[in-house]
Amino acid sequence: MLQINNELRKIMPRNDDLEFFLNELKISIFKRKPDEKIRSATGLVYERLKNIGAYKGALSSHEVPVTAWLDKAIKTAKSGPVGRLAEALEVLTPKLSWQTRSDRHSNDPNWLKSHANAVIVGDMGLEYRTDIRIGVSLLAPNTVYPNHQHPPEEVYIALSDGCWRQNNGEWQSPGPGGLIYNRPNIIHAMKSSNDPLFAIWMLPL
Numbered sequence: 785m786l787q788i789n790n791e792l793r794k795i796m797p798r799n800d801d802l803e804f805f806l807n808e809l810k811i812s813i814f815k816r817k818p819d820e821k822i823r824s825a826t827g828l829v830y831e832r833l834k835n836i837g838a839y840k841g842a843l844s845s846h847e848v849p850v851t852a853w854l855d856k857a858i859k860t861a862k863s864g865p866v867g868r869l870a871e872a873l874e875v876l877t878p879k880l881s882w883q884t885r886s887d888r889h890s891n892d893p894n895w896l897k898s899h900a901n902a903v904i905v906g907d908m909g910l911e912y913r914t915d916i917r918i919g920v921s922l923l924a925p926n927t928v929y930p931n932h933q934h935p936p937e938e939v940y941i942a943l944s945d946g947c948w949r950q951n952n953g954e955w956q957s958p959g960p961g962g963l964i965y966n967r968p969n970i971i972h973a974m975k976s977s978n979d980p981l982f983a984i985w986m987l988p989l
């Protein structure tokens with residue numbers, strides 16, 4: 785049965801909305817003439833995307849308070865330099881499952897109400913697979929997503945204003961459409977300003 789499923793996936797196209805989003809994401813990243821590390825990590829993710837994973841469709845969702853900021857975040861992103869990407873993401877958002885991270889240790893008593901992530905492609909994503917992960921993060925205004933690290937390298941594209949930091953370096957504000965590269969295991973964090981922070985990330989696993 786597993787082999788039949790794999791054969792079927794080779795001839796079945798990816799869900800149109802997801803394919804459109806993934807194309808817009810790639811275009812948005814390469815349009816900004818990324819450095820070699822971002823080109824390489826993004827290239828690896830898209831090489832793996834040539835194999836199509838199982839499409840899960842709409843995911844079961846539960847109430848996550850920060851999603852009250854989602855409409856504003858999408859509306860702002862749509863009017864900026866990554867407008868087409870934000871439009872492609874907007875089509876997928878009703879199907880996503882937003883999750884909070886209780887394992888990210890924050891001093892903010894509102895932490896669990898003021899952030900969420902949703903996987904688009906990957907385990908717990910619209911397309912299930914374990915070789916890559918592509919998702920989106922949303923922070924309420926004036927929220928710090930605390931220091932964390934992970935073995936895979938990571939590329940972000942910001943859809944909003946907001947700040948990113950590595951180790952104890954200066955906070956950087958790439959602006960909407962800006963790219964961020966986190967090398968494997970580097971400690972990194974992000975924080976929002978007076979507006980929500982909205983960003984897409986990808987990791988080759």
Ligand SMILES: [Fe+2]
Pocket residue numbers: 932934938966972
């Ligand atoms: Fe990260």
